[in-house]
Amino acid sequence: MDPAAAAFTEVDELVEEVLIRFPPHDPARLAGAALICKRWCRILTGAGFRRRFRERHRAAPPMLGFLHRPLPVPPYDGAKCGFTRTTSFSPRGADLALGGAREPLDCRHGRVLIGRPPKVCDKSDCCLAVWDPVTGEKLELPEPPLCREWSLLNWNAAVLCASSRDGTCDHLDCHRGPFLVVVVGTNILVLFACVYSSEDGAWSKPTYALQPMEDNIVCFHLSEPSVLAGNALCLISANDMDLDGSIIKYDLGTSKIDQIQLPPSTTRYTKSVVLTATENGGLGCAIVEHSRLSLWLWVAGPKEQWVWAQSRVIELEKIIPDDDILISYRLVGFAHGLDVLFATRFDGLFIINLKSGRMKKLCKGPGIYSIIPYVSFCTPELRVISTGEGPTVGASSAQELRFLVQALRVTSTGEGSSAGASSAHRTPVSDARCM
Known part of the structure; x- marks a missing residue:
């Protein structure tokens, strides 16, 4: 595997490990994450993530x-x-x-x-x-x-x-x-x-x-x-x-x-x-x-x-x-x-x-x-225009990092809100469709 692609895959796996820990009682937080970039959208709308998310929280469907x-x-x-x-x-x-x-x-x-x-x-x-x-x-x-x-x-x-x-x-x-x-x-x-x-x-x-x-x-x-x-x-x-x-x-x-x-x-x-x-x-x-x-x-x-x-x-x-x-x-x-x-x-x-x-x-x-x-569980489903984009750089990478840091803090401490976790992206959460 190409080194750049391998690094890209590792980053996606780390992102998924963070997103899968989001609380199931706040679907808007996942929807906000899906609007950060196409890569995250692809991760969140995949059948694999949907299954892992439900299995992790299976003891308490919200x-x-x-x-x-x-x-x-x-x-x-x-x-x-x-x-x-x-x-x-x-x-x-x-x-x-x-x-x-x-x-x-x-x-x-x-x-x-x-x-x-x-x-x-x-x-x-x-x-x-x-x-x-x-x-x-x-x-x-x-x-x-x-x-x-x-x-x-x-x-x-x-x-x-x-x-x-x-x-x-x-x-x-x-x-x-x-x-x-x-x-x-x-x-x-x-x-x-x-x-x-x-x-x-x-x-x-x-x-x-x-x-x-x-x-x-x-x-x-x-x-x-x-x-x-x-x-x-x-x-x-x-x-x-x-x-x-x-x-x-x-x-x-x-x-x-x-x-x-x-x-x-x-x-x-x-x-x-x-x-x-x-x-x-x-x-x-x-x-x-x-x-x-x-x-x-x-x-x-x-x-x-x-x-x-x-x-x-x-x-x-x-x-x-x-x-x-x-x-x-x-x-x-x-x-x-x-x-x-x-x-x-x-x-x-x-x-x-x-x-x-x-x-x-x-x-x-x-x-x-x-x-x-x-x-019931609710995870996002968005229309992905393209899934073949290259690595996200510049402002978008910083935006992703800020979101993950905030998400980790909210997930580990229970503080904050879905609005705070998704404020890095200006697109309304209502644009996301859940499934």
């Missing part, structure tokens, strides 16, 4: 923002669903994806499932679509066969990577790969489910399960997205008699539908309940009543029977922010992989970190009905 739905009661019932950023990430196509009667239903593996509530579904139009906030791509799905065969009183749906069935994907970089959409519905007497495969471009035949008459289940809670626990999707359902609700479990491998009762003494209409999942794929449940947060796990009990076991109790009055008064909280979401719960009350949205046991206010304002966190 929450780039969250989707939310307003309370379905006055004065909030006229408000629109939206995407709230918690980082420098800016979603593409949010206005179009969430416009009209569209609502976010679920989010997983970098994709968002949007749709219309059953009451406004038009059989001549698609009710569901899958949206990628990073690329802005949106795929309209054909009408599920359930809508044609049954009179649905209610349903819920979930989106996930197609490899979730066999567990062959680590979900670090699969948001543009094949996916599945699962719809579970009820017509009072029967539970049924069907699966859309992006590889086949079609829905599967429905799977059915009879409902015990005493359960009298008639609706799913669209305000509560599903939880992926191991190889099963779990959703909360409730009845119309103010009695205990239950969990509907759909096994992705066997297509079997089962019902699980919520933890003891849980009344769905009087208590705040969300489903959770553990790192090893176990099913959990979080319940808030008054000032107490109870965490439950679905575990194997005596005689090979599965039971609910209370794993932890958190007294909210001990962890609320100092300037807040203790008022009833309502759980509205859970971020899998981050072990955080979202709770709302009259003055804003709060986040409860189950690992640290701390609680803080995320944003102000009432009227939030449900939260769907968007947890």
Whole structure:
């Protein structure tokens, strides 16, 4: 290899070692680095860097923002669903994806499932679509066969990577790969489910399960997205008699539908309940009543029977922010992989970190009905005009050096900001496209 080319390669490797240490929760910093020069752009947009970046930070994919739905009661019932950023990430196509009667239903593996509530579904139009906030791509799905065969009183749906069935994907970089959409519905007497495969471009035949008459289940809670626990999707359902609700479990491998009762003494209409999942794929449940947060796990009990076991109790009055008064909280979401719960009350949205046991206010304002966190990696994709440029010299080299020095300081100490790290280049970060 030519000595100059070899030196050039060594410099690129050093640059990549620095850039790969950038915090994943600040995509604008990587986008700013990609605008420094064509060489850096080539490094950052390469598949190798994208994979290494995700593998390095795989233990903590960042929450780039969250989707939310307003309370379905006055004065909030006229408000629109939206995407709230918690980082420098800016979603593409949010206005179009969430416009009209569209609502976010679920989010997983970098994709968002949007749709219309059953009451406004038009059989001549698609009710569901899958949206990628990073690329802005949106795929309209054909009408599920359930809508044609049954009179649905209610349903819920979930989106996930197609490899979730066999567990062959680590979900670090699969948001543009094949996916599945699962719809579970009820017509009072029967539970049924069907699966859309992006590889086949079609829905599967429905799977059915009879409902015990005493359960009298008639609706799913669209305000509560599903939880992926191991190889099963779990959703909360409730009845119309103010009695205990239950969990509907759909096994992705066997297509079997089962019902699980919520933890003891849980009344769905009087208590705040969300489903959770553990790192090893176990099913959990979080319940808030008054000032107490109870965490439950679905575990194997005596005689090979599965039971609910209370794993932890958190007294909210001990962890609320100092300037807040203790008022009833309502759980509205859970971020899998981050072990955080979202709770709302009259003055804003709060986040409860189950690992640290701390609680803080995320944003102000009432009227939030449900939260769907968007947890994903985001690395830049820019149009590279040419990748055959020679060594960068003069002012550009000094510019690169200043950026790297600043980046090393920010990465090692946590100080500074993405604006400071990218100030060496005058091109707006918004010109960068993320993928």
